[in-house]
Amino acid sequence: xxxxxxxxxxxxxRDTLAERGLNMSSVSKTLGKNHAYLHQFLDRGIPARxxxxxxxxxxxxxxxxxxxxxxxxxxxxxxxxxxxxRGPRGSVARSGMDKIPVHSTGRGTADGWLPWTxxxxxxxxxxxxxxxxxxxxxLYVVTDSMEPRYEIGDIVYVHPGKPITPGxxxxxxxxxxxxxxxxxxxxxxxxxxxxxxxxxxxxSPPKQIDLKPTDIQVLHRIVGSAExxxx
Numbered sequence: 041x042x043x044x045x046x047x048x049x050x051x052x053x054r055d056t057l058a059e060r061g062l063n064m065s066s067v068s069k070t071l072g073k074n075h076a077y078l079h080q081f082l083d084r085g086i087p088a089r090x091x092x093x094x095x096x097x098x099x100x101x102x103x104x105x106x107x108x109x110x111x112x113x114x115x116x117x118x119x120x121x122x123x124x125x126r127g128p129r130g131s132v133a134r135s136g137m138d139k140i141p142v143h144s145t146g147r148g149t150a151d152g153w154l155p156w157t158x159x160x161x162x163x164x165x166x167x168x169x170x171x172x173x174x175x176x177x178x179l180y181v182v183t184d185s186m187e188p189r190y191e192i193g194d195i196v197y198v199h200p201g202k203p204i205t206p207g208x209x210x211x212x213x214x215x216x217x218x219x220x221x222x223x224x225x226x227x228x229x230x231x232x233x234x235x236x237x238x239x240x241x242x243x244s245p246p247k248q249i250d251l252k253p254t255d256i257q258v259l260h261r262i263v264g265s266a267e268x269x270x271x
Contacts (some may be wrong), residue, residue: 139163142178152185156223169263195266202261209262
């Protein structure tokens with residue numbers, strides 16, 4: 041069985057189903073498939089990719105561009121989980137796609153992890169790096185764990201659908217232990233992936249962090265920043 045936890049297409053579908061208040065069984069039947077079709081695709085990796093006709097029909101049901109449902113199931117990328125990153129559900133660009141939401145987090149811990157509140161505190165102009173992105177967002181930096189790359193007060197721009205490659209800076213969220221717990225997020229540099237772990241780098245103080253793929257809820261790629269909250 042393939043590992044579906046980091047597949048951006050599958051995570052995007054999960055999020056959009058939750059956002060639209062749709063369940064997998066009813067959508068599967070609307071697609072003309074058996075009730076377990078989407079469950080098999082999303083959680084078991086069967087089929088590896090959606091057939092073109094299914095993809096087109098599902099895009100209509102979800103009211104999203106069909107291109108959002110394409111992708112390489114082996115990529116490490118970053119669509120978010122329901123109720124967690126995108127920013128959170130309902131966080132979308134506004135005013136003709138020219139503005140993106142800026143989120144805040146709770147107070148960080150000494151190890152660089154932050155409680156993800158999902159609160160929108162501002163909207164800023166969409167930068168060129170996010171010109172074609174779906175559901176991009178920004179985040180205020182509130183810890184010094186990635187200095188000198190990102191300093192407290194900076195804004196980082198996040199592209200939820202951009203593939204993540206070694207050396208990329210990312211926003212990583214770990215899975216909660218139980219339902220209702222506040223998710224934790226952190227800005228890190230992605231270094232490498234093996235069969236059993238993903239390795240990230242913290243810059244200040246320097247250290248490496250290993251996480252199991254099953255411990256990671258989502259990864260989102262950071263594509264730029266504005267110094268000290270500038271635009």
